[in-house]
Structure formats: C-alpha cells, structure tokens
Amino acid sequence: xxxxxxxxxxxxxxxxxxxxxxxxxxxxxxxxxxxxxxxxxxxxxxxxxxxxxxxxxxxxxxxxxxxxxxxxxxxxxxxxxxxxxxxxxxxxxxxxxxxxxxxxxxxxxxxxxxxxxxxxxxxxxxxxxxxxxxxxxxxxxxxxxxxxxxxxxxxxxxxxxxxxxxxxxxxxxxxxxxxxxxxxxxxxxxxxxxxxxxxxxxxxxxxxxxxxxxxxxxxxxxxxxxxxxxxxxxxxxxxxxxxxxxxxxxxxxxxxxxxxxxxxxxxxxxxxxxxxxxxxxxxxxxxxxxxxxxxxxxxxxxxxxxxxxxxxxxxxxxxxxxxxxxxxxxxxxxxxxxxxxxxxxxxxxxxxxxxxxxxxxxxxxxxxxxxxxxxxxxxxxxxxxxxxxxxxxxxxxxxxxxxxxxxxxxxxxxxxxxxxxxxxxxxxxxxxxxxxxxxxxxxxxxxxxxxxxxxxxxxxxxxxxxxxxxxxxxxxxxxxxxxxxxxxxxxxxxxxxxxxxxxxxxxxxxxxxxxxxxxxxxxxxxxxxxxxxxxxxxxxxxxxxxxxxxxxxxxxxxxxxxxxxxxxxxxxxxxxxxxxxxxxxxxxxxxxxxxxxxxxxxxxxxxxxxxxxxxxxxxxxxxxxxxxxxxxxxxxxxxxxxxxxxxxxxxxxxxxxxxxxxxxxxxxxxxxxxxxxxxxxxxxxxxxxxxxxxxxxxxxxxxxxxxxxxxxxxxxxx
Numbered sequence: 182x183x184x185x186x187x188x189x190x191x192x193x194x195x196x197x198x199x200x201x202x203x204x205x206x207x208x209x210x211x212x213x214x215x216x217x218x219x220x221x222x223x224x225x226x227x228x229x230x231x232x233x234x235x236x237x238x239x240x241x242x243x244x245x246x247x248x249x250x251x252x253x254x255x256x257x258x259x260x261x262x263x264x265x266x267x268x269x270x271x272x273x274x275x276x277x278x279x280x281x282x283x284x285x286x287x288x289x290x291x292x293x294x295x296x297x298x299x300x301x302x303x304x305x306x307x308x309x310x311x312x313x314x315x316x317x318x319x320x321x322x323x324x325x326x327x328x329x330x331x332x333x334x335x336x337x338x339x340x341x342x343x344x345x346x347x348x349x350x351x352x353x354x355x356x357x358x359x360x361x362x363x364x365x366x367x368x369x370x371x372x373x374x375x376x377x378x379x380x381x382x383x384x385x386x387x388x389x390x391x392x393x394x395x396x397x398x399x400x401x402x403x404x405x406x407x408x409x410x411x412x413x414x415x416x417x418x419x420x421x422x423x424x425x426x427x428x429x430x431x432x433x434x435x436x437x438x439x440x441x442x443x444x445x446x447x448x449x450x451x452x453x454x455x456x457x458x459x460x461x462x463x464x465x466x467x468x469x470x471x472x473x474x475x476x477x478x479x480x481x482x483x484x485x486x487x488x489x490x491x492x493x494x495x496x497x498x499x500x501x502x503x504x505x506x507x508x509x510x511x512x513x514x515x516x517x518x519x520x521x522x523x524x525x526x527x528x529x530x531x532x533x534x535x536x537x538x539x540x541x542x543x544x545x546x547x548x549x550x551x552x553x554x555x556x557x558x559x560x561x562x563x564x565x566x567x568x569x570x571x572x573x574x575x576x577x578x579x580x581x582x583x584x585x586x587x588x589x590x591x592x593x594x595x596x597x598x599x600x601x602x603x604x605x606x607x608x609x610x611x612x613x614x615x616x617x618x619x620x621x622x623x624x625x626x627x628x629x630x631x632x633x634x635x636x637x638x639x640x641x642x643x644x645x646x647x648x649x650x651x652x653x654x655x656x657x658x659x660x661x662x663x664x665x666x667x668x669x670x671x672x673x674x675x676x677x678x679x680x681x682x683x684x685x686x687x688x689x690x691x692x693x694x695x696x697x698x699x700x701x702x703x704x705x706x707x708x709x710x711x712x713x714x715x716x717x718x719x720x721x722x723x724x725x726x727x728x729x730x731x732x733x734x735x736x737x738x739x740x741x742x743x744x745x746x747x748x749x750x751x752x753x754x755x756x757x758x759x760x761x762x763x764x765x766x767x768x769x770x771x772x773x774x775x776x777x778x779x780x781x782x783x784x785x786x787x788x789x790x791x792x793x794x795x796x797x798x799x800x801x802x803x804x805x806x807x808x809x810x811x812x813x814x815x816x817x818x819x820x821x822x823x824x825x826x827x828x829x830x831x832x833x834x835x836x837x838x839x840x841x842x843x844x845x846x847x848x849x850x851x852x853x854x855x856x857x858x859x860x861x862x863x864x865x866x867x868x869x870x871x872x873x874x875x876x877x878x879x880x881x882x883x884x885x886x887x888x889x890x891x892x893x894x895x896x897x898x899x
Contacts, residue, residue: 185518185554190239190565192540192548193523239549239562240274242281249541250291251528258532258559260301263541264291271316273301276561287314287321293334295343297357305343305357307334313345313355323360327353335379337404339386346376352390366407372396377436384444387461391449393434399449399459413449413459416466420453439481446511448498450478456500458511470514476502480529484508487534487556497555499538501529506538508555518555522548535559589624592616599627664690666705667698 245265252263260282261274269290275282282301289310297303302318311331314324331347341358350373352366368376368390378391388402398414417433437450449457449466454475457466472478484497496511503525508518524544531538536555540548551558551565558565592615596602601619604610610617628635664671674689689695698704707713 185552187518187520188237188551188553188565190237190537190549190551191243192542192546193544237568239565240276240279243274243549244544244546245270245272246545248543248545249527249547251294252530252539252541252547253294253296254530254532254539255296255301256299259561261539262294262296262301262304263547264294264306265541266290271304271306276559279562285316285321292331295334295336297336305334305336307331307345313343315357325355327355332375332377333379333391335381335388337381337386337388340404342404344379344381344388346379346390348375350374350376350392352376352379364407366390366402368392368400368409369396373400374432375434377434378438378450380438380440382440382444383442384440387440387444389438389440389447391435391438393432393452395432397433397435399435399438399447413447413464415449415451415457419469420451420455436477437479437481439483441483442485446483448481448483448500450481450500452477454478454502456481456498458498468511468514470498470500470507470509472500472502472505472507474502474504476504478502479526482529482531484531484555485534499529499531501526503527506540508552518552520550531555532559537562537565587621588618589621590616590618591624599624599631601627664699666700666702669708670706671699 240261245263245267247265247267249263249265252261254261254276259276261276263272263274264270265272268286269288270284270286271291271294272284273282274280287306287308289308289312292307292309294304294306297305304316306314306316308314309330311329312324312326313331313334315322327345327347329348329351331345331353333346335344336342337344341356342363343355343357345353345355347353350368350370352368354363354365355361356363372395373392374394376390376392378389380389380391381387382389386404388404390400390402392398392400396414397417398412400409401411401413402408403410415433415435420433432452434452435449436452437448439448439450441447445461447459447461449459451457454472454477456470456472456478458468459466478500480499480501482499484499497508497517498511499506499508501507504521506518506520506522506526506529507516509516520538522540522542524542526540526542528541529538530540534556535558536552537559538550538552540550542548553566557563588611590613591599596605596610596617601610601623604619605617609623610619632638671690690699
C-alpha cells in the first residue's frame with residue numbers, strides 16, 4: 182500500500198481523474214496566440230485560466246504530438262532529452278528555463294538512446310529501421326546500419342564501444358573512436374533467441390546481457406577478455422507458476438536490467454512481470470516482486486540517496502511495466518509508492534538523488550511526479566518544496582479540483598429528455614464518444630425546468646431507502662412463500678410434497694423462475710373458463726342437487742336456531758348480571774335525579790271512513806237529523822244484544838261481565854266430504870275418486886253389482 186504523497190507536476194494525474202478536456206487546451210492555445218492583440222478578457226476566460234492554472238505544469242511543452250518513447254536527463258542534470266512520434270523527433274529541454282530548447286526530426290522512430298557527453302551535445306540513437314545514428318550539437322553527425330533489428334543499446338565509456346543487442350545470439354560492437362564495427366560477441370546459439378537488455382555496471386564495468394529463449398537468463402562478459410565469465414538462469418518454475426495463461430504469448434526471457442552503484446547487486450526484470458534481485462556472488466535471488474499484471478517489465482532503477490552514499494537499510498527499487506510503477510523496499514518488498522497513469526508507460530526515469538519521476542507514455546503529454554519522501558526537489562526547481570501545499574489538489578487521492586467538474590456528460594436520450602436537442606451542433610455541446618459534454622450550470626438549469634420536483638423526489642427516495650435499510654436489519658420469522666394468486670395450486674404442491682416427502686416440489690414456491698406464477702396477476706388460473714374445464718374435468722365445480730341443497734338449508738336453519746338459543750341464553754345471563762350490578766349500584770351509589778324525557782301525545786290525524794250500504798238508513802230525501810236518529814237507534818240495539826258489560830273502578834281498574842250464549846254456528850254437525858265427479862269413457866270405463874258401491878261394507882259385498890260388462894259375452898249384465 183502506498184504511504185507516500187505523490188504530486189503530479191506534468192501531464193496526467195496518477196489517480197482516476199482525467200486531464201483537461203481537449204477543447205479547453207485548444208481554446209487556451211488560441212487565446213494565447215491572440216493575447217497580444219487585446220488585453221481584455223471575459224469572465225469565462227478568467228475562470229478557464231484559473232481552472233488550468235490549478236494544475237501545475239512544471240516544464241512547458243513537455244510532450245510530443247502523439248506519444249513519447251524514451252526520456253533521459255544529462256549527467257550534469259541541466260537538460261533532458263526525449264524521443265517520440267509522430268513525426269519521429271528528438272526534443273531537448275532546458276531544465277533551468279523549464280522550456281523546450283530545440284527539436285530535431287528523424288527519418289525513423291527511436292528504440293533506445295544513450296547520452297555520450299556531460300551535456301546534451303553528443304548522443305547515440307538506435308532506430309527501428311536497423312540504423313544507429315550519432316548526433317552532435319548542430320545536426321545528425323553519422324548514421325550506420327546494423328545487420329539485424331536492435332532492441333537495446335548501451336555505451337562503455339573506457340573503450341568507446343557501443344553495445345547493440347537485438348534479434349539473434351550476437352551482440353554488435355560499434356567503436357565510436359575508430360568509427361567501425363568490431364567483432365561481435367557470440368552467445369550460445371542453441372539456447373539464445375534474442376538479446377532484450379544490455380547493461381554496463383557503473384562500478385567495475387561488467388557487461389550484462391539479458392536474453393530470451395530456452396536458456397533465458399543473464400550472461401556476464403568481461404570487457405578485458407571478451408569472454409563469458411558467468412550466467413544466471415531464471416527460475417522458470419517459480420515465474421510460470423502464476424502465469425500459465427501467458428505461456429503462448431512469447432518465450433520466457435529477461436526484458437530489463439539495472440546494476441547497482443555498489444557493483445554487487447543486480448535487478449532483473451522478466452517477461453512475466455517479476456523483478457528479481459540478485460547478489461552477484463550468489464546464483465539465487467534474495468528478493469522478488471510481482472507487478473501483478475503479468476506484463477513485461479519496461480524499466481528498472483535503483484534509487485540513490487541525496488548524499489551520494491547508499492544506505493542498505495533504506496534501499497529502494499523502482500520497477501515499471503506498461504500499467505503501473507511500483508517503488509518498493511528491497512528487503513521487505515513492501516510497496517512504498519504506487520503510480521498508475523491513465524495511458525500505457527513506455528519508459529521511466531528518476532532524476533538521480535531527487536524525488537522527481539519522469540515518464541514517457543502513450544499520450545501527447547509526458548508525465549512528471551514529485552514524491553518528497555524519495556528525495557528533495559532538483560536544484561533547478563527548488564520551489565517545489567515550498568508549494569507542496571498548493572499541490573494537494575493533484576495528490577494521488579483524486580480529491581483535488583478537476584477540469585471535468587464544470588462539465589456534465591449526457592447521451593442523446595438524456596439530451597432529448599432535457600429538451601435540449603436543438604443545441605446539437607452549437608458551442609454549448611461538445612461531442613465526445615456517444616454523447617456530449619455540456620456546462621454543469623446549463624445541465625442543472627435544464628434539469629430543474631424539465632422536472633421541478635426532482636429534489637423532492639430525490640429526498641423522498643433517500644428517506645425510503647433509509648427506511649428499507651432499517652427494516653432489513655430487523656429480526657424476522659422464517660420467510661414463507663409469498664403466494665398471492667393460484668393458492669389452490671400452491672396448496673396442491675405443498676400437499677404433494679408432504680405426502681411424498683419431496684423437498685424439490687416445495688422448493689418450487691421459492692424458485693425465482695416461477696415466482697410470477699404465484700405473484701403476478703397475469704398468470705392467474707381462471708378456474709371458471711372452458712379451457713380449464715376441458716383440461717381438468719375432475720376439478721370443475723359441479724352444481725349441487727336438490728337433495729343436497731335441502732340438506733344444506735336444513736343444516737343452516739338448525740345452526741341458526743342453536744345460535745339464536747345460545748344468544749338468547751347469553752342475553753339472559755347478561756341481563757341478570759346487569760340487574761345485579763344495578764342493584765349494587767343503587768345501594769352503594771348516592772341518590773341521583775334522572776331526567777325523564779317528556780312524552781308527547783301523538784297528534785290526531787284525519788282518517789278516511791267509507792260507509793257501507795247497510796249503514797245508510799232512510800231515503801236520500803231524509804234530513805240529516807232523521808239520519809242521525811236512525812244511527813243512534815242502531816247503536817242502542819247493538820248494545821242491548823251485547824251480553825258483556827265493562828265497568829271502571831276507582832283505582833284505575835276495570836270490571837267486565839259477560840253471559841255465555843249459544844248460536845246455531847256453535848253446534849257441530851259433521852258434513853260428508855265432497856267427492857270428485859266421475860269421468861266415463863264408455864260402458865264400464867270411468868276415471869275419478871274411489872266411490873263405495875252399494876252393498877259394500879266392512880264385512881264385504883252383500884249384493885251383486887249392476888250394469889257391468891261381462892267378460893265372456895262382452896255384454897252388459899242386468
């Protein structure tokens with residue numbers, strides 16, 4: 182885990198934040214070109230200027246049009262040389278001026294280069310078209326072609342030999358003092374397929390060659406005898422243990438070498454992404470580090486303290502592949518710094534005795550990072566130590582300001598929802614990939630206009646999510662299947678599962694694939710449909726017969742009677758309890774006056790009385806008084822016929838006296854039943870009720886029947 186603070190001083194930050202948008206850079210460049218014509222700036226330009234100035238650019242124009250290949254600083258620490266494309270070129274930067282000094286185009290792309298002098302005036306370059314070019318202060322001095330494509334380049338200062346490793350098993354030697362090729366160094370042709378790395382030890386000038394093939398390892402040569410004096414073989418079993426998938430990508434080999442200043446330690450980078458640290462006096466590595474991506478190691482470098490003396494306890498190693506840079510301790514192999522730029526890494530260079538790291542990568546801008554814990558700032562930028570607080574925004578944590586914070590990315594569908602489709606093609610929208618970048622202020626305004634209740638909905642959603650989260654933490658009973666529809670089918674499944682003891686059938690209710698069958702109303706089974714009746718004739722609800730209906734009604738009536746009896750008995754018990762309670766209350770409670778509601782007498786209503794014909798007395802010509810006298814006589818006659826008399830007593834009671842009287846209607850006389858008439862259909866054929874013939878009694882018949890047909894002669898008997 183990275184424990185040191187890292188500040189980005191050039192190019193892309195190492196965190197996930199991206200660099201400035203391309204249109205901002207172009208707009209700034211155009212504004213700077215026209216700055217001399219007008220000194221007036223709008224508020225937008227001032228804001229844009231401040232946004233870019235919040236990210237420090239240590240070296241101006243530190244990059245190439247497309248990508249950079251290699252970067253080095255001169256031994257005096259005053260200049261930096263870098264190669265890149267496209268078009269292939271070499272650039273020199275004056276570090277004291279923090280600006281580009283010169284640039285020089287070449288005919289082919291650079292593979293590797295070495296600085297021959299103390300400053301930038303002399304350098305040798307290995308190109309990808311098999312040429313070796315020597316550059317002087319003013320121009321390209323000389324160019325010569327090698328037999329095979331080169332991969333690595335090194336320079337031996339005592340003998341002025343340029344060592345070139347490439348395809349095959351030979352190391353080519355070009356002597357720059359004599360200006361001619363010397364005899365190449367032949368390695369084992371049976372085991373060596375190529376030479377990927379060449380290194381010269383700075384302490385005792387031992388030559389080291391990193392090779393690939395069946396004999397992958399490091400070959401050591403003494404420049405005095407020009408013979409191989411030793412070799413180190415890679416532990417193939419250990420390196421390929423976690424990289425079985427990369428076996429088909431290429432042969433195992435060494436891709437980077439770095440000798441320590443003490444002359445005893447050697448760092449070896451492999452094609453599997455491992456870094457091995459060797460003591461030249463031992464054949465096995467004393468430390469190893471895996472980058473974690475399985476990519477070939479691009480570059481290795483030992484870190485040197487600012488005092489010039491190496492401290493064994495604080496020894497650090499920097500290893501880089503195309504994805505990540507790791508600076509780690511050689512004893513514990515724990516990460517000290519971890520950098521992950523956005524673009525692929527081509528080369529890494531740490532300015533000696535400082536904490537400044539330069540990267541050549543697959544991006545227009547080269548990157549630079551400052552790590553105060555690794556060392557002080559270079560002497561040409563001492564001000565970095567004083568402005569580290571201002572650089573907190575570009576720290577690896579990604580918490581600082583970003584140019585993208587003022588822009589919002591929207592796709593075409595979201596743009597239509599915001600009703601901003603008419604802005605396509607205008608300066609308000611910047612096309613990017615499958616959508617557009619637009620100002621954050623414009624996005625917020627359009628969002629508010631399209632949905633004024635967005636904040637309320639967002640707040641309500643947050644509250645609902647919080648409540649659901651709290652509800653999930655509660656202790657619940659064992660969950661049961663949520664059956665909302667097709668309950669008959671669910672009961673049938675449970676019964677079958679319990680009878681047969683099959684848990685798989687019961688798991689059907691909890692299976693997500695069949696969840697909609699018991700929850701979604703669209704899957705409800707209509708048991709009243711004809712299709713269901715045809716498929717399940719036994720499960721169709723049959724109508725009840727008349728006998729079953731009568732039995733059901735009788736059972737219902739009996740149940741109602743029982744319930745009424747029970748309720749009446751309960752009412753009686755409750756009434757008794759209430760009476761007892763009321764008696765107790767009367768005895769115990771003080772006397773209270775009870776307001777009795779005043780009873781109102783019902784008002785007399787007019788009624789319609791229809792008289793009958795019998796009540797009419799006299800003729801129509803009689804007067805009203807004559808008619809009234811007749812009615813009074815009739816009422817007196819009725820009273821005389823009435824045998825009962827009623828008398829009221831003084832206490833409000835009544836006495837009633839009546840005399841029993843018999844009438845003809847009271848005498849009971851049995852009457853014979855009315856018999857049905859006979860229907861005759863001819864002689865001897867009739868239909869009707871059974872009539873008792875004459876001469877028939879309880880003992881039998883006393884005489885013969887009359888007028889019946891004889892069976893023998895078919896004649897009537899008389």
